[in-house]
Amino acid sequence: MASIDYPLERPRPKEGEFSFSETLYRWVATVDHKRLGLMYIVTALLFLVIAGLMASVMRLQLAFPNNHVVGPETFNRLFTMHGTTMVFLVGMPFVAGLSNYLVPLMIGARDMAFPRLNAFGYWIFLFGGLLLYFSYIGGGGLSGHGSAPDVGWFAYAPLTSKAFSRGASTDFWILGILVAGIGSVASALNVIVTTICMRCPGMTLTRMPMFVWVMLIDSWLIIIALPPLTAAQVMLLIDRFLGGNFFNTQAGGSAVLWQHFFWIFGHPEVYILIFPAFAILSEVIPIFSRKPLFGRAAMVGAVVAIGFISLGVWAHHMFAVGMTSWSNTFFAASSMLVGIPTGIKIFNWTATMYGGKLRLDTPMLFCCAFLLQFLVAGLTGIMLAVSPFDWQLHDSYFVVGHFHFTLIGGLVFGLFAGMYYWFPKATGKLLCEKLGRWNFWLFVIGFETTFIPMHFLGILGMPRRIYTYAPDRGWDFWNLVSSLGVIAQAAAIALFIWNVIDSIRSGEKAGDDPWDGWTLEWATSSPPPEYNFEKLPVVRSSRPLWDLKHPHDPDWKFEQ
Amino acid sequence: MALAQTYKGDALTLEQGWHMPDRGTVGIAFLIVTESALFTIFVVAYLVYIGKSLNGPMPKDVLDLPIVATICLLSSSITVVFAEHALKKGHLGAFKLWWIATIALGLEFLTATGIEWHKLIYKDHLTIRTNLFGTTYYSLVGLHASHVIVGMVFLLLVMGVTFAGFPIQTQFRRVRFLSWYWHFVDAVWVVVFTVVYVVGR
Amino acid sequence: MALLQGLGAALPEHRVANIFKPLATPAQSEYHIALLVLAITGAIFVVVAGLIVYTIWRFRRRPGDDAKQEPPQVYGSNQIEVAWTVIPILIVFVLIGVSARVIASVQNASPPPQMLKVTLIGHQWWWEVRYPDYGIVTANEIHVPTASATYLELQSADVIHSFWVPQLAGKTDLIPNRTNYSWIDPREPGVYFGNCAEYCGTQHANMLLRVVAQAPEDFKRWAAEQQKPAAENAAFQSLSCVSCHTIKGTPAKGKFGPDLTHLMSRRTLAAGAIANTAENLRQWVKDPQAAKPGSLMPSLQLTDQELGQVVNYLESLQ
Ligand SMILES: [Cu+2]
Numbered sequence A: 001m002a003s004i005d006y007p008l009e010r011p012r013p014k015e016g017e018f019s020f021s022e023t024l025y026r027w028v029a030t031v032d033h034k035r036l037g038l039m040y041i042v043t044a045l046l047f048l049v050i051a052g053l054m055a056s057v058m059r060l061q062l063a064f065p066n067n068h069v070v071g072p073e074t075f076n077r078l079f080t081m082h083g084t085t086m087v088f089l090v091g092m093p094f095v096a097g098l099s100n101y102l103v104p105l106m107i108g109a110r111d112m113a114f115p116r117l118n119a120f121g122y123w124i125f126l127f128g129g130l131l132l133y134f135s136y137i138g139g140g141g142l143s144g145h146g147s148a149p150d151v152g153w154f155a156y157a158p159l160t161s162k163a164f165s166r167g168a169s170t171d172f173w174i175l176g177i178l179v180a181g182i183g184s185v186a187s188a189l190n191v192i193v194t195t196i197c198m199r200c201p202g203m204t205l206t207r208m209p210m211f212v213w214v215m216l217i218d219s220w221l222i223i224i225a226l227p228p229l230t231a232a233q234v235m236l237l238i239d240r241f242l243g244g245n246f247f248n249t250q251a252g253g254s255a256v257l258w259q260h261f262f263w264i265f266g267h268p269e270v271y272i273l274i275f276p277a278f279a280i281l282s283e284v285i286p287i288f289s290r291k292p293l294f295g296r297a298a299m300v301g302a303v304v305a306i307g308f309i310s311l312g313v314w315a316h317h318m319f320a321v322g323m324t325s326w327s328n329t330f331f332a333a334s335s336m337l338v339g340i341p342t343g344i345k346i347f348n349w350t351a352t353m354y355g356g357k358l359r360l361d362t363p364m365l366f367c368c369a370f371l372l373q374f375l376v377a378g379l380t381g382i383m384l385a386v387s388p389f390d391w392q393l394h395d396s397y398f399v400v401g402h403f404h405f406t407l408i409g410g411l412v413f414g415l416f417a418g419m420y421y422w423f424p425k426a427t428g429k430l431l432c433e434k435l436g437r438w439n440f441w442l443f444v445i446g447f448e449t450t451f452i453p454m455h456f457l458g459i460l461g462m463p464r465r466i467y468t469y470a471p472d473r474g475w476d477f478w479n480l481v482s483s484l485g486v487i488a489q490a491a492a493i494a495l496f497i498w499n500v501i502d503s504i505r506s507g508e509k510a511g512d513d514p515w516d517g518w519t520l521e522w523a524t525s526s527p528p529p530e531y532n533f534e535k536l537p538v539v540r541s542s543r544p545l546w547d548l549k550h551p552h553d554p555d556w557k558f559e560q
Numbered sequence B: 001m002a003l004a005q006t007y008k009g010d011a012l013t014l015e016q017g018w019h020m021p022d023r024g025t026v027g028i029a030f031l032i033v034t035e036s037a038l039f040t041i042f043v044v045a046y047l048v049y050i051g052k053s054l055n056g057p058m059p060k061d062v063l064d065l066p067i068v069a070t071i072c073l074l075s076s077s078i079t080v081v082f083a084e085h086a087l088k089k090g091h092l093g094a095f096k097l098w099w100i101a102t103i104a105l106g107l108e109f110l111t112a113t114g115i116e117w118h119k120l121i122y123k124d125h126l127t128i129r130t131n132l133f134g135t136t137y138y139s140l141v142g143l144h145a146s147h148v149i150v151g152m153v154f155l156l157l158v159m160g161v162t163f164a165g166f167p168i169q170t171q172f173r174r175v176r177f178l179s180w181y182w183h184f185v186d187a188v189w190v191v192v193f194t195v196v197y198v199v200g201r
Numbered sequence C: 001m002a003l004l005q006g007l008g009a010a011l012p013e014h015r016v017a018n019i020f021k022p023l024a025t026p027a028q029s030e031y032h033i034a035l036l037v038l039a040i041t042g043a044i045f046v047v048v049a050g051l052i053v054y055t056i057w058r059f060r061r062r063p064g065d066d067a068k069q070e071p072p073q074v075y076g077s078n079q080i081e082v083a084w085t086v087i088p089i090l091i092v093f094v095l096i097g098v099s100a101r102v103i104a105s106v107q108n109a110s111p112p113p114q115m116l117k118v119t120l121i122g123h124q125w126w127w128e129v130r131y132p133d134y135g136i137v138t139a140n141e142i143h144v145p146t147a148s149a150t151y152l153e154l155q156s157a158d159v160i161h162s163f164w165v166p167q168l169a170g171k172t173d174l175i176p177n178r179t180n181y182s183w184i185d186p187r188e189p190g191v192y193f194g195n196c197a198e199y200c201g202t203q204h205a206n207m208l209l210r211v212v213a214q215a216p217e218d219f220k221r222w223a224a225e226q227q228k229p230a231a232e233n234a235a236f237q238s239l240s241c242v243s244c245h246t247i248k249g250t251p252a253k254g255k256f257g258p259d260l261t262h263l264m265s266r267r268t269l270a271a272g273a274i275a276n277t278a279e280n281l282r283q284w285v286k287d288p289q290a291a292k293p294g295s296l297m298p299s300l301q302l303t304d305q306e307l308g309q310v311v312n313y314l315e316s317l318q
């Protein structure tokens, strides 16, 4: 009889005695989705720390007018590498890592559909990341110009052409991202096939956990949106190495074409990055409110809607390039439409909490902060979508503030919620709650202090990507405040790292189901054995463990 | 208490009646989706730059309709279906024959492309750096040709192992995936042909 | 000439370029829609954030609660969900309608026929300003008359830049191989500050732009001065300065750098990086890389004597 026993007699991983080299081999040669997932996440955290340090140097430089911490070349490389790293080497591996670790566990599968492709994806991604950073050593090229790329993370033509970007640094940017992108597409394909083909008996699409739904749409966006970037990068390579004319304005080529191609990728990319946070919230909020997700069908619908509408809004990044008023109106309208499904999501999460019994532990605290900060990000996003307003706000510090509210206040806060929530599953240990609260409050204070002033700076006419400014432009005060916030944020991240290390070493044992969860990953041991489930589970509702724990009031009686 | 027991004995029936789609099928389908997205951008670039070249040679001066090559490639899509059917029925001889026909037709297409490029480069002096037409033409046609070459490598691989005595009928699923990929490459050619030789001329 | 500088000094300087203090029509209409959008989004924020905070506070677990007791399980509600789908749809449609109107009114506004025409060309990292109707070429300062509109043709000589003088008009990019348009009509005489707003390479930060709005008669006088050619200078013409810079009326016809014919009538050097003073000018000519690292103006390694001659000549270019 196909069943898993709960809570007794669950499979335990064998406590083997391995030497260091054996352990290393087991990690490097692994095709296990959980190990690969953790490798993705640890790599992403490492890059997060690097990108954070780069940001700190930039904030130091901008803390005072006419500052001389770094020169223009260094500063331009810093913001290029910071942006590129955060998007491609932090956000993307978090998507891959979370879905790798959790999707098979949540749908009751033993592994991903293509385990070896999965390992290939990780290693090629890592290679891409290292290739990008190798530019600090190799980017000077034969002619000795420049080191790391300094063209900005969206690398607008024709600044990236041979004429304006000599040396090899831009080539490192192109190749590093192109290669890492292949890894991301491989991993996304794997997630799609896994969710479609590997669900355990009874796990129909309507019963699939919300997390898996969101990651499925996320992966769909990746396989649709990344190829345009790859194509544009191949064109740029053809221009740079073979003398092609795609973006050569001297030969009649168009500088705007690159922008179209880039943002056809770039806007969906924003949703690719924020979706994991949506996915995490959709699991954490119900568990910590002790109520099922409010309006599941609408939540799925909203994610699908965002997944499609976001493919048609890219030119809202281009309101200043001189498009016709019709195009401007079209893209303003389509961008604002995204606000509707996003609003539905925020309302439904709030409604999930409404009437519940909120356990305000660290994961839930991060979710609450997410809701408020993401609300702000969404509303400033609407301001940017109104193209006449955007003619003023575009490429100003207001935009920098806006997207850090989405990507830090949204994505990173969501990721922290997720890490506090699933850490016990992955390690068998609980993260220290007291440190967690310190981590949370320091992060909130630092985040608000750094990024709220950026909105004011944009309104005062400060453009982004400037390495210095004069003292009489009214920007001194808010820049200083913004820089001060970095201290608290850095402390928060340091506390988190300490918390992880300390908890792995000597943390409280978590048990298999510390949060009283409802999805299948809590039905196996912590950490799960290599094969996940000794016997494949069978489910009949979207909350199989709720059914188990409440035999007199199971979900499947109400669900279709 | 077992999870399955909460369902009062339905679990066994659930499990037995539970069928999920084939991994390989779904995988190849989405691979084609993501490849299509890649091609779309190159096609768009070609369309955007039609007539924007500042200097010659222009498409109408140098491009001839590759009728024979197109017929070859499109018919190779038919022969590969015949090969697939033969394999399904276990007719190994017919399979080999149709498979070789597919390879021959594919090779003819690649040769024709090679001859065309040779003529363009050495007679018409059109290279990838000459003008926007050269840049977009070689990129788009080259991207497609590189996909034909990849398909060709796999076709040859299957032929090689078959003639070496490997029981290829055990790999029918994979042969079918290859044939789907080949259809995709064909379909892309229809688009490329339309854009480059019909619209762009 | 002293008169000109005097005029300039008397003008109020708008260094803090607050987009919420618009002083020309395009910025004004952008400001109006901004206010509307701020009001709507502000109201949404108050309501939704209030709801979220209230929910967290009201339903937080309290010490006395029974941990075992689960709250009532609510799966959704069609009426409520329809309500909070329809209301945002209505709000979004209002916003779309309003933006469409402002977009059309700013973009499709046909300029008055008597408009002053200015061509603004972006360079790494300075602005070339041409007045085709007057035959004037200058740099980094756009002089315009108040009381009428000025029509800007935007082009680029290299990479993408962006025209942004926040109190006068929102951004429009300067893109190579393409011509964009913008217009401004500052109402009060004054100096309006702006920055290049599209990252364009190393010295993007020091690519400042000033719009100098003057009363029409002052503008006329300025234009008349700018149209005059400059005197020749043998020492200057023997140096390689001339291969990059133009000085009207002399053999210096270089196109790569800014036109220097009336250099001393400008407020700054190096596109706003430093003030135009005698000492700064000397330092700038001696070693441009010190004041603006990465600038495309090379250090010519002039001898002290050559430096003195060049600076003396440049100072005569009023
Ligand atoms: Cu966007």
Ligand SMILES: [Cu+2]
Pocket: C160, C161, C162, C196, C197, C198, C199, C200, C201, C204, C205, C207
């Ligand atoms: Cu710039």
